[in-house]
Amino acid sequence: MHRLAVWNYIYRKGLYALILSFVLQDLAFERIQGDLNQEVSSVAFDSREVMPGAIFVAISGFTVDGHRYIPAAIAQGASVIVAEQPVELPLSAPSALTLLQVQDTRDALARISANFYGRPTEKLNMVGITGTNGKTSISYFIKSILDQAGQSSGIIGTIGTLIGEELRKNKNTTPEALYLQQSFAEMAQRGIDTCVMEVSSHALSLKRVAYSSFHTGIFTNLTPDHLELHRSMEEYFEAKAMLFDMTSRCNIINADDPYGALLIQRLRTRPAALLTYGLEQDADIYADNISYAIDATRFTAHTPAGSIELEVRLPGSIYVLNSLAALAWAYASGIPLETAKAGIQAVEGIKGRMEVVYRDDHNTVIVDFAHTEDSLEKVLSTLRPYAKSRIILVFGVYAAPGKLGLDKRRAMGRVAAQHADFSVITSDNPKDQDPDAIIADIAAAMQEHQGSFKGMVDRKEAIEYALALAEKDDIVLITGKGHETSQIIGTTEIPFHEAQIVNDFKKRQLLNHGQ
Ligand SMILES: CC(=O)N[C@H]1[C@@H](OP(=O)(O)OP(=O)(O)OC[C@H]2O[C@@H](n3ccc(=O)[nH]c3=O)[C@H](O)[C@@H]2O)O[C@H](CO)[C@@H](O)[C@@H]1O[C@H](C)C(=O)N[C@@H](C)C(=O)N[C@H](CCC(=O)O)C(=O)O
Ligand SMILES: Nc1ncnc2c1ncn2[C@@H]1O[C@H](COP(=O)(O)OP(=O)(O)OP(=O)(O)O)[C@@H](O)[C@H]1O
Ligand SMILES: N[C@H](CCC[C@H](N)C(=O)O)C(=O)O
C-alpha cells in the first residue's frame, strides 16, 4: 500500500472518524451538491492515490487538468469531489457522491488537509526558511543546535523529510499541502517540538503552505531563479515575502542582501520581533575576525546576548552567513550561546554542499549543489584562494523552459567563463528538453565571455573527462546535483552517484598508473 494510504489508515483508525463538515471548516464554497454529514477516509489530489471514501481535490495543473481525472477518482472510490470548474458528474457516479465547487482548489487542498490532520502546525514550533540559496544549510545548522539543546526536531526540505532517524525523499523541496500536513501531523503525534522547513517560492505561490502557522521566518537572499514561474524579480520577491505574513514571533533577515533590506523596512512595523544578520551592513547578529580555510572558517560572532568564538566546518562567507542565521534563531529562542556554538560546530558537513568526495596529493574533487548563477559564482570564488592551480568545473543547467530558461543558461555560462579555468558543460536533469540544445546555449554564452570549455552530454563521461584532464594541484568542482542521486532524462530517472563515479574512476586511474 502507498505510504500515504498507510498513514491515512493508521491515523483514522487510531484517532477519530472524520465527518466531512468538520474537514471543511472555514472553507468558502461557490456550490454544494450532496451530503456534508458523512464520514470521509482521506484526502487526495492525485486520482492514483484515491482510497474508498476519499475527498478528491481537482487541481488545474501546469501539465494536465486534474478535473479530467474526476471520473477516475470516482471509480477508485472517492466520495467527495472538490473542483474549481463546473463539473458534470458521470452517469455512473454513485448518488451519495458530494460535489463541492470552490474558487481555488489549491487553497481548498491546503485548508482541507490542515483540517483533516487536526491543524498540526498549531502544535509545533514552526521555523520557515525562504530565499534563493542557503535554506537547506541553515535548516541543518538549526537542527544540530536543537540536538545539542536536547530538543527534538524534524526537517522538511530539499534533502528530504527527516522525522526521527528516517529520511524520506521529497519530490519537491516544499511538498504539496497534503503531504506537508501529513508530515506535520506525524511530527506532532511523535512529540517532536520543532519543525524546521524550507519554504520555496513555488510553495508560497502555489498555496502549499497556506493555513500553516509559523513562529519564525528566516530570509537568506534573493537572486535570479525560478523566473519561469514568477516572471520578474519583483514577483519572485513578493512570493518569498508572503512567508512573513504568516509568522507570529520572530523574523530573521539577511541585512546584506538588497531584497533583505527591503523586507527589513517592511517588517519593522509588524508585531513579530525583527532580527537582522549580516557581514557587511549593520546587523543585530554579525561576525568579525574571520579567518578562512578550505575546510573550516573561524570567526567571532556577536549577538545582543554576547559574543562567541565559532568554527564552521565549511568554507567561505556563505557559510558564515548561514551559521549566523542559525545563531540568530538560537538567540531569538533563548538557547544559550554555548549550546548554539556546540550545535553549529557539530555539523561536520552537509550532503552535497562543498562536499570533498575525493582528495589525494594531486587533486581535490568537490561536489556542490550550486544551480543558480549566484551560488555558482559564490562557490567558484570561495574556492579560488585555495586553488594552487586550475579549477576545472563540471556543470549543466536544469531544464528551465522558454526565454527565462535561456537567460539562466546564459547567466550560468557567463559565470563559468569568468570564474572557472576550464568547464565541461554537461546535463543536469534535462527532463523533456534537448540536452544538446541546453549545452549549445551555455556554450554560446561561454564563448562570448572567452571561457574555455568542452560540451559532453553524458554527465558520467563529462566527470571522467574532467578527472582525466586534472593535473597536479587542480581542483575539480562538480555542481548542480549535490545530494541528488539520479539523472532525469525524459521521464526516466536513472541512478546517478557522483561520489561513486569519482572514486571508481580514481581507483581505475591509480591501477593503470601502477601497472
Ligand atoms: C511547476 C510545479 O511546481 N509543478 C508541480 C505541479 O505539477 P503540475 O501542475 O504540472 O501537475 P500536473 O501534472 O499538471 O497535474 C495536475 C493535477 O492532476 C493530477 N493528476 C495527474 C495525473 C493523473 O493520472 N491523475 C491526477 O489526478 C495531479 O496529481 C495534479 O494534482 O504539481 C505537482 C504535484 O504536486 C508537483 O510535483 C509539480 O512539481 C514539479 C515536479 C516541479 O518540478 N516543481 C518545482 C519547479 C518546484 O516546485 N520547485 C520548488 C522550488 C525548489 C527550490 O528552489 O528550493 C520546490 O519546492 O521544490
Ligand atoms: N548564503 C548563500 N548564498 C549564496 N549561495 C549559497 C549560500 N548558501 C549556500 N549557497 C550555495 O547554494 C547551494 C545550495 O545551498 P542550499 O542547499 O543550502 O540552498 P537552498 O536555498 O536550500 O537551495 P534550493 O532552493 O535548491 O533548495 C550550495 O551548494 C552553495 O553552492
Ligand atoms: N531545488 C531546485 C533543484 C534544481 C537542481 C537540479 N539538479 C535539478 O534537479 O534540476 C529547483 O527546483 O530549482
Ligand SMILES: [Mg+2]
Ligand atoms: Mg534547499
